Amino acid sequence: MPTADRLAVQILRCHRCGTLDAGPRLLCPKCHAAALEAQEVDGAGTLLSWTVIRRAPARLKSLVPYAVCVVDLDAGVRVTGRLQSFEGDFAPGARVRCVAREGAVAIFSTEA
Ligand SMILES: [Zn+2]
Numbered sequence: 001m002p003t004a005d006r007l008a009v010q011i012l013r014c015h016r017c018g019t020l021d022a023g024p025r026l027l028c029p030k031c032h033a034a035a036l037e038a039q040e041v042d043g044a045g046t047l048l049s050w051t052v053i054r055r056a057p058a059r060l061k062s063l064v065p066y067a068v069c070v071v072d073l074d075a076g077v078r079v080t081g082r083l084q085s086f087e088g089d090f091a092p093g094a095r096v097r098c099v100a101r102e103g104a105v106a107i108f109s110t111e112a
Contacts, residue, residue, distance in 0.1 A: 006097035008040035009106045011077050020077040024104075041075035043098025043106065047090065048072055050083055071096055071108055081106035 012021045014028035015035035027034055050069035053060075060066070067086035072078050084099055090110045100107040 006043045006099065007101060007106075009043045009073060009075075009079060009081075009098050009101075010038055010040050010104065011073075011075070011079065012036040013039040020075065022077055022079040041073060041077070043073070043108075044111075045071040045073040045075075045079075045096055045108075047092055047094045047096045047108070047110070048078070049092055050086065052086055069096075069108055071106075079106060081108050083107075084109040 012023040012025065013036070014031060014033060015037060016033040017028060017031040019028055019030040021029055021036070023036070025036065028036055048070040050067045052065050052067045054065045056064050067083040068080060069083045070078060070080055081098070082105055084107050088110070095111040096108040097111055098106045099109045
């Protein structure tokens with residue numbers, strides 16, 4: 001469950017088959033039912049990979065440089081988000097947690 005030091009991440013769950021998906025999408029990727037509903041899951045997970053963006057589209061230029069990351073949430077779904085900081089000593093496999101949300105974007109930080 002989310003705690004004071006980590007936030008939930010919003011994903012999609014299929015009403016028919018229970019599949020979790022990062023979305024956004026209209027149909028379940030497994031059973032193709034139009035039965036997806038938003039659900040929040042715990043924001044703890046494992047960092048799979050990241051890339052640093054140094055040339056961004058106009059609407060994101062104020063964030064440059066920033067790191068887009070892929071996280072396998074403990075809830076069993078793979079999501080993309082941003083790393084709060086990409087300085088420091090961490091590697092794929094590092095434990096991360098969601099510490100902020102900007103609209104639909106989850107911001108992750110490595111666990112201390
Ligand atoms: Zn389904």
